[in-house]
Amino acid sequence: MSSQKPTAILIIHGAFFLPSSWQPLINALTQSQQYTVRCPHLPSCGDERSPKATRDDDIAAVRTAAQELINEGHKILVLAHSYGGIVACEAITEDLYAQSHTNHKGNGIVSLLLLSAWLIQPGHTFEDVITKYGLPGEVDVGSNGDGTIFARNAPASFYNDIDDPVVAGELAKENVTHNWVAGPGKINGAPWMDLPTIFNGFSYKFDRITQ
Numbered sequence: 183m184s185s186q187k188p189t190a191i192l193i194i195h196g197a198f199f200l201p202s203s204w205q206p207l208i209n210a211l212t213q214s215q216q217y218t219v220r221c222p223h224l225p226s227c228g229d230e231r232s233p234k235a236t237r238d239d240d241i242a243a244v245r246t247a248a249q250e251l252i253n254e255g256h257k258i259l260v261l262a263h264s265y266g267g268i269v270a271c272e273a274i275t276e277d278l279y280a281q282s283h284t285n286h287k288g289n290g291i292v293s294l295l296l297l298s299a300w301l302i303q304p305g306h307t308f309e310d311v312i313t314k315y316g317l318p319g320e321v322d323v324g325s326n327g328d329g330t331i332f333a334r335n336a337p338a339s340f341y342n343d344i345d346d347p348v349v350a351g352e353l354a355k356e357n358v359t360h361n362w363v364a365g366p367g368k369i370n371g372a373p374w375m376d377l378p379t380i381f382n383g384f385s386y387k388f389d390r391i392t393q
Contacts, residue, residue, distance in 0.1 A: 190256035196264025197360035228358030267299025
């Protein structure tokens with residue numbers, strides 16, 4: 183499938199984050215006047231406690247945002263980060279592709295950018311990946327005992343490219359809990375097999391998954 187120039191970017195944020203974490207990038211892209219940008223809130227992130235939102239709720243949020251952009255006449259690049267890669271695999275189905283047989287106007291998703299994202303073969307789970315390759319990254323995951331998890335070392339694991347520890351600490355205050363139930367479960371979709379895709383991995387371990 184040949185690549186088409188996108189007019190909109192749909193950001194699927196990762197676990198422990200909110201759309202506000204992406205606001206500086208959203209502002210820059212919007213100010214360029216080249217793209218319309220959306221970053222829907224995934225309900226499993228920062229949910230009430232005890233949590234209720236599941237992966238299905240996250241999928242629904244992404245599909246709603248994608249359909250809105252399609253209705254507005256856009257060709258869409260999907261940028262999925264971390265856990266957002268899992269959501270993207272299930273949310274981005276053929277009916278949303280720009281070249282889908284059901285989409286005669288040519289609007290829809292044209293490409294993917296997977297940024298340190300979970301890229302899981304259909305029929306497998308992220309637990310399978312961890313068992314085979316280990317947990318990528320340096321995140322120390324803690325449990326609140328109510329079905330939510332959090333990053334104990336957010337400044338060091340999420341913002342380790344920032345030299346000023348004070349700035350990293352301030353950014354880490356925006357991190358939220360994530361519903362553990364949203365992660366496990368078999369992956370069925372693989373839009374990265376159909377669409378032009380760029381994958382920016384965690385490490386050499388994670389890169390091997392795509393081979």
